[in-house]
Amino acid sequence: MTLSASAPATVYVLDDDADLGASVARLLVRHGHAARAFVEPVALLRDYPRDPAACIISDVMMGDMDGFTFADAVRELDPDVALVFMTAWPTTANAVDSVRRYGGLDYLEKPIDEDRLLTAVAEGVAWSNGRRLLNRRTALLTTRERQVFDMLVRGHSNKAIAGALGLSIKTIENHRAAVVTKTGTNGLAQLIALVS
Template identity: 35%
Template sequence: MAPARIYLVDDNDAFRESTAWLLETAGFEPRPFASGAAFLAAYEAERHGARDECLVSDIRMPQMSGLQLQDELIRRGIRLPLVFVTAHGDVPLAVEAMRKGATNFLEKPFTDEALTHALHAAFASRSQHARMRNEALEKLSPRERQVLDLVVASKPNKIIADILGISIKTVELHRANMMSKLGVRSLPELMKVALGHG
């Protein structure tokens, strides 16, 4: 199996080079970038899915900060485990990053072991999340799954009813049951779970 690919985004050249070397020594495939914009352009151009991937990003950078990069990943529907690093550790930034889905937050300088442990934990968390999502989707009846697929395709209830040959009331009932089984309360939450981003 191919080594896990670690995207490393940091505007500090020396840190980026030393950390890339550390990652390679630890058996990962590092992909260093000096900015969030450079990473996004390269990431969008690549094919994904054949290997584990993780993003390690500085939180304080010019042009696009780590939090702005995280927001852009969420906006684009890119679900990558994310470990933040910073020389200026502050709790409010850490809390915001974790609330938005970051898996860890390391303050520079950190040990080699701290980084590799954070990466392994990020991959384990992603595997557990995928397993929980699949278990939740398996709870749906075949009809609820059909309704879910059409909701994800942005079809309104009336169109779903026409396609499936059922009443709008029945569509609403299936949607309510489906959301209850998946533990979501809103359409955006439902979309995240269905598309694997939640």
């Protein structure tokens, strides 16, 4: 899994046009990503658990499985992967669905605007990396600490959290100190930065 900012991010390109998929993958490789092209959604889903990606660029209209069905399937495997859709049959309804229902970062119209594609992939990689970092750092928190963490990053004071959870302020302060230690941060500002 790609977690380091310096390591190339894994990006998959899924398109039933093998030439286009390969071309986009090569483009991404030239821009510093570890890109790989797939022609079949099934093949990508099969390989994915072994080597997850930070971002997947998927065609919408494909043979047996369309891009949106694939999106649902890959989200089941990895909710933290960024998705970017591309299509030669753009419609407003699909554009809205791709973002609102399937969590896509962008909806690209073919012929592809290269700059927009690279921007979308960069944003997707950054978003995915951020999500994974957050998950890794909050994985050690207890349930109560997670509750305190969630309320802290939403801007609640110790007193308010204590009132909401029915605990003493002293207990909340202890939980807060544990959260800061376990997430490797040094204060509230870094905690908030972790989720933003």
